[in-house]
Amino acid sequence: MPVKLIKPTTSVFSYDAKGGQLCVVSELKFYFNKGTHEFELDQNPHGEPNLTKMNNLRLSADAAEMEFDAVYRGKNTSFKLSSEYPVDKILYQTMAGIAGSGFAFRDDEHDSVELIFEKGALSRVQMHKYIDIQLAASLRIIREEGGFFLIKQKPYAKIPLNSVGADDKSIVSKADSETFRYSVDVQEYTWDILKRLINGNEP
Known part of the structure; x- marks a missing residue:
């Protein structure tokens, strides 16, 4: 074979x-x-x-x-x-x-998530939160030239970040003068995976 x-x-x-x-x-x-x-x-x-x-x-x-x-x-x-x-x-x-694990999708989870890694390093975070089919919030973080940037819309802004991490059911991104928190609405099983992936923890 x-x-x-x-x-x-x-x-x-x-x-x-x-x-x-x-x-x-x-x-x-x-x-x-x-x-x-x-x-x-x-x-x-x-x-x-x-x-x-x-x-x-x-x-x-x-x-x-x-x-x-x-x-x-x-x-x-x-x-x-x-x-x-x-x-x-x-x-x-x-x-x-x-x-x-007993995992099953649940109806009360509102966030969709995509994490992309290149050679083991986080390169993109994309999240969309839908409540009753309406987009309630979103998060987009990209890595360029070795650094992270938070992308905001309406108005457009590209904010350099010093760090990106996961803590207390939130994605926390820190800029020089501001900290941004995005609350993630997924079940605990999925959050545990996301948290370890984002924080770069060993399994």
Whole structure:
């Protein structure tokens, strides 16, 4: 059986409870299947998802490697994902452990979330809060030239930031003269993942 060794450079955590979607990218793309309560591998990451089951999923003791088998594009294939970055280790733990976590999407979660990482470093935070289908709040933070910027609309502003972190169910971004807090409305299971990813914690 051929083995594909994947060493990710781009990683993504994307969550939308109202849309019933939880997606993880660690170079390869994975979606949570609400029916089986497991993640599945997307065989068509740049188009309409075409999911296949992951079998024999194994996680190394330090969570730096995740291995599994799948029928991928018609062929039995073994995959080995290997990363030194804490964010990928957290994503591997999430995929390996979600089936036993009791996780389910909830109706009272109002934020959709996308976190993007390049070579283990946070590069983008995007959040949208919808209340009764109306956009109530949003957050956009980007990394450029080694620094973070908060992007505001109406009026447009691009505010240099000294730090970005997660604390007390909020994303906290600090500029020279002001601190910005965005309250995140997701369930505790999801918040714990977000907090560890944003703060760069080891799994």
